[in-house]
Amino acid sequence: MKRAIITGLSAALPLLALGWALEVFRAVGLALFAEQVLMAMLxxxxxxxxxxxxxxxxQRDADAPVPFYDIAAALLGFAAAGYAAVHYGRIFETLFARPVDATIAGGILIVLVIEALRRATGNFLAIIVGLFLLYALVGHLVPGDLQGRRVALxxxxxxxxxxxxxxxxxPLMVTATVVIMFVLFGSYLTAAGGGQFFTDLAMASMGRYRGGSAKIAVVASALFGSISGSAVANVASTGVITIPLMKRAGFRSRIAGGVEAVASTGGQLMPPVMGAAAFLMAELLQIGYDQVMLAALVPALIYFFAVFVQVDLIAVRDGIAAIPEENIPNGxxxxxxxxxFLIPFAVLIAxxxxxxxxPGEAAFWSMMSLFPLGFLLRYEGQGLTLGIVWESLCASGRVxxxxxxxxxAAGIIIGVLNITSLGFALTLSLIDFAGGSLILLLIMSAVLSVILGMGMPTVGVYILLATLIAPSLIEMGIEPIAAHLFVMYFGMMSMVTPPVAIAAFTASVIAKAPPVGTAVSAVALAWTAxxxxxxxxxxxxxxLSGSLGDIIVDIGRLVVGVWIVSGSLVGQLLGPLKGVKRVLFGLIGVLALLPEPALPGNDAVAWATLGLALLCVAIDAVFSRGRKVSGSRKQA
Structure with missing residues (x-):
């Protein structure tokens, strides 16, 4: 009985999202408020x-009995949300009068949502929501700039x-119409063998190069991580293949775990999907999704470029060869x-x-393009059947x-910010605390983003930071898209930054490496973020905003700077970097990375910085080659 109920609820959840995203209810003559559908989802x-x-x-063990208090909470939640969904038309018309039935149902829902959130994501986010609710009740008693309006219970x-x-x-609307659809798409793609295909493709393309095992992890996570919606899930799925592969090739355990954690986290920053955060960003900023994707593209590519360069240089430094030819699949x-498997992505972009x-409709048609091929074709024995389609549907509902x-919960936080005016006060307080210094405000925002992002999935991280931190950056004159990407990057870095670092710690379990050591290695590899x-x-x-000349120069300096700094961190570039030489190259790389406002002068200085960096690399290449030739002659 319990399993049947859970299965039914798990299947109904994505089906409800599917019906709403495709406007099925309207097509059959049901005129529903969007809020009614969201209540039905709750x-x-x-x-x-x-x-x-x-x-x-x-998760509770499948065979464990459900305690009576959880059964009561489940029934109460179903009754309260179901009642509100059915009667929402009347409730909406009388909201100003604060009807008693709606107040009781609403109070029950708020309490149950917070408790369910605590069970699903841990104490941290539930405590944050609780603190915001406490502020809503007593904020009028808070002295100073953060004093809020008094609001009746x-x-x-x-x-x-x-x-x-x-x-x-x-937030809940985007989750219902977009995120669930992409989770469903990812579930079917994986079930059909897409995850194995992308891993094999990465292995075939990178396995024969030095350090190929680590490069496989980077490429596979970049390909598949974007739609997974969770860095931890990506580590757990691809890491069981890539981490042992890296260890067998000669990478130290903590580095193998760090590479996988960093690559999987980066998958959430890679367009086109960005763990579904891209669609939330477009909604919040009221801009086209294509603008979000284009803006996020270069930083994400730079991130993976840096990781790729570092694993390549580590392989050179430690003498790690390619994967044996017999273990590499034929490309x-x-x-x-x-x-x-490339067709659904082509359909998605089109x-x-x-x-x-x-976005929800795009994800649906991507699924539809996969279905006939998934039923007819098999990849490594994997494909779609009616049973697998049903299992994936139910699994998506649970996910x-x-x-x-x-x-x-994010909606509750946003509601408190609005009704108490805390959002405006918080923005002004952050700016005042920074003393009007943009650099100090950015540093504060970065630290807060890492702290607030700890232990949460991509969507939760982004919603929370976009609500609390990004407005103060925008108020200081930063472009809205840059402000939102800024907080998202630092929020995602909480996945690999101690003390929580859930992606790095998950990878450390697979790698059988010290958790903190793995996290430290991950932070070093993810330095560009x-x-x-x-x-x-x-x-x-x-x-990608500005003139073509500025775009070329700035990206060129960034690429060169990232390459040189990565070499300095590893201690290997065109040859070994040690002592003063290593520090010197690090400083040159940092100089190339510095944004133009931090450089004296004008564009000429930017060009000069780029030229200096390239000149130093060229000189080092000549001397390194000369030393190799000299050494060869002595051996002869």
Missing amino acids: ALTLPLAFLTLSVRGG DRLTIYLSMDSNGMLGM RSVFRRGWY ALFWWNLR VVDIILIGA FIVPFVFVFEPAIL
């Missing part, structure tokens, strides 16, 4: 959460639970057997950019529970 999500998650957090409850500016707001064979479909709860956001804030050309 009516499915809350019972699913309390039936599958234990009170201590984490019934008004607060109605606003947060039933208003489109609260729990039923934009033509891999492509011939799995070419059809649907978004040529057909101008909404999105925490994402839906995060969306609802801590530097490049500061660069693109001051140089919008990195985000």
